[in-house]
Amino acid sequence: MRFEQLEQFVALGNLRHFRQAAEQTKISTSALTRSIQTLEDEIGCQLVKRSTRSVRLTEQGEMFLSYCKTTLSELELTKKTIKQSLFGRDQQKLVIGYTSEASSIVPMSCGQFLADYPNIKIEMQLQDEHELTRKLQLGEIDISVYLQSASNVVSNIYLPDQLILFVAKHHPLASKDSLRKEELYDFPMYGCFSQSKQVQSMLNEAVEGLNKSSSMKIGNIDQVIEGLKQSSHFAIASIEHANTIAQDPNLVILRTNKDINHEQLVVQTNHHVSRDSHITHLLGLIETSAKSKACTSNM
Template identity: 25%
Template sequence: MELRHLRYFETLADTLNFTRAAERLHVTQSTLSHQIRQLEEELGQVLFDRTNRKVALTEAGELLRSHFVPALQQIDRGLQALTQPGDALAGELCIAATHSFNTRLVPLCVSAFLAYHPNVKVAVEELSAEQIARRLSSGHLDLGVSYRPADRPELWFEPLYNEELRLCVAASHPLARRRRVRMVELHQRRVVLLPRQFSTRGLLDECFEAAGAQPLVVAELNSIAPMIELIRQTDLAGIIAESAFTPSPDLRLIPLEDPSPIRTPGLLWKKGVNRSPTVKHMASVIRRAASGHAG
């Protein structure tokens, strides 16, 4: 079955007249009749009653029309959105991301989204994972890029990829030339970490405990950019995601092991809410961008 067969069927079902339907489709009556017969033969059903010089839908034709006409309308709307991308969506989209993803991933996605939909206003907030969960639950956000929240059955979580957190040190740091560092080697070393209200800090504390390490947390910063700048200017070590790191000759990013701290970011939205085309398209943009981080 081809799309043109369904378009011919839709037009004839609308006009119930072969002459008018052929004119509307810009084909000959014989071509239209042939295409309708092909469709009927493929379906094994008679779709039109052609007796007494009148055309009427059969019961099978009525059933087909009730299912396929809405589908054709949806296809037409999708094609229109492709040919007129700037006019397809409008309104406002409110999203939030944790610090790591708001550094590079989210700006990249917003840029790609606005290239197709310049009439949409995108509002982005940088929040902790718990704040994102709360604001999604209260209806103040459309979409979140964060981690699986605990005790939030009202939210859907869609994993995007797994990422390893890595040790970040200045080029002059004693560990800067290492290819890998074990978590236990950070015992009693001076570090800067995120505050305890961040889910990533909880993950790191669990890894330190599993390794039997107790680092000296001499600074806590709630944003990655100033943390990296502090590491650049001091002997402190930090643990960050590669996605939040911009290569620099005076910094080193080193894999961690035993255990390797791994987290899984994903998309978050509220259950039971009818997601708009705007939200769905932004989610698709984020999925495509995140696929580059997978593995």
């Protein structure tokens, strides 16, 4: 069992998608499949339940995922401890990852920080959000900084522009300014057929993302509308049905992330990074810089 296999399993456990996990760990999908099978053979049990449309971990797989994350985190902590023992505190180094959207915040903040702490080295890495999450979990970076829709931070729903969610006017969700996924869990769901194969594929992926694939009822737009008016269901449909829905006074289109432009700064630290005074100082500089950027943007 190799450390890279643990990294590959963590990627699959986080993304629940073989192709995406393979891309993240920079191997082919077939190589990832063989790696997972090898792990299952070594451990002696099934870790992953595979189907044509989803990837789920078994109970043993969830336990092994926790083990992988802990092991990789401990590995990085040990490597850092060894480096500190070799080079001393004066050579302490902080690795900060950030997205392009935060490029007007992080470099400036780091420059101000280095003026106050010249003995601490800083390495800045420009990455996408998924890579930041992976590296932070593995301990490869100390701090990650990115901007995202404020709704994403509280598990709100994102749908492609081609899709919409809607309910009857009397539905409890009809008056919501924005939605969290958790608010949909207690309500059954209707799905409306699309004439476009591409959009239908998006619909299928969205339904699976909402964890409704096993319980959803499907019909044409008229059947779905009639069902909504007589139940507590919510429904998903393609944008081709938007006019029909909007013209019905008894229906309401729900607001999702694609309707919200407000962005929020997200700063995360590796859980092994102690909040020493210099770390707190750097995080304060980042926050101040973000607030200054927001004020400038709103003028």
